Amino acid sequence: MRIKRLVTLCLLMGLAAPSVLAHHVLGRPAYSLNEDSNTPPSMQVETQIGDYFVTYMVYPAFPKPNEPGRINLYATRIDNNEPLNAEVTFTVRDDSWFSDKEEKLGAQVIDDNVYRQGFMFREKGKYIITAEFTANGEPYRIDFPLQIGEASPIGPVGIAIGAIVLVLVGVNVFQRKRLQRLKTRDYHKQREG
Numbered sequence: 001m002r003i004k005r006l007v008t009l010c011l012l013m014g015l016a017a018p019s020v021l022a023h024h025v026l027g028r029p030a031y032s033l034n035e036d037s038n039t040p041p042s043m044q045v046e047t048q049i050g051d052y053f054v055t056y057m058v059y060p061a062f063p064k065p066n067e068p069g070r071i072n073l074y075a076t077r078i079d080n081n082e083p084l085n086a087e088v089t090f091t092v093r094d095d096s097w098f099s100d101k102e103e104k105l106g107a108q109v110i111d112d113n114v115y116r117q118g119f120m121f122r123e124k125g126k127y128i129i130t131a132e133f134t135a136n137g138e139p140y141r142i143d144f145p146l147q148i149g150e151a152s153p154i155g156p157v158g159i160a161i162g163a164i165v166l167v168l169v170g171v172n173v174f175q176r177k178r179l180q181r182l183k184t185r186d187y188h189k190q191r192e193g
Contacts, residue, residue, distance in 0.1 A: 049140055053078050056131065056144060063148050065124050073115040073131055083113045088133045090117040095126035095145060102130070124149025 046055045055074040063069040075084035090105040108115045121127065127146045132139065154162070 045144055047142070048078065049142060050135075050138060051077055051079065052084060052135070052140065054131075054142055056142070058146060063119075063121070063146070065121055065149050068118060068120050071115075071117045071119065071129060071131075073117070074113065075115070075133070083110065084133065084135060085110055086133045086135055088115045088117075088131050091130045091132070092119070092146075093128050093130070095128045105129075121148045126151075 044055070044057045046053070048054070052075045057072045059070045059072070060067075071090065073088060075088075076082060077084070087107050087109055089107045091102045092105055093100065093102045105119055106117055108117050115131075119129075125148055127148060128143050129146050131142045131144075134140070
């Protein structure tokens with residue numbers, strides 16, 4: 001009986017202990033959360049251009065037409081890891097063969113080692129965002145793609161393949177009908193002669 005009470009007491013103490021010890025949830029404190037904390041970027045690209053290592057991210061994960069989005073750009077020198085401290089100009093153009101018209105999104109200065117540029121597109125499609133800055137008298141230009149809305153399931157390659165298949169099927173049908181006419185003509189000639 002005494003052992004039974006001892007086991008029961010140990011179990012009750014064991015059940016009470018985790019609730020006492022779990023007064024703190026591990027992870028980031030709530031005051032360090034911002035609009036990007038729970039939203040992954042749709043794109044994160046790291047590249048090296050000239051003397052700089054550049055990282056840019058696009059938020060939200062899936063930008064949609066008529067909804068605000070943002071580009072975060074980080075640029076640090078490769079040799080000493082010092083952040084870029086210059087004005088960065090952001091422009092946009094359609095990602096098509098016939099479009100060369102650029103629109104200025106804005107010019108940003110550094111804020112907590114980040115250049116943040118907001119955007120909102122009215123139409124879905126593919127765009128090219130350009131970030132430009134000058135450092136030590138040298139101009140820098142970084143282009144990166146941006147998809148707004150869902151991508152078309154059939155791209156240019158799919159359209160080309162579909163057109164080729166359609167032409168091949170058309171040629172095949174035409175040849176079959178031609179062959180059938182020739183066989184019919186030959187059959188009638190044999191019956192007559």
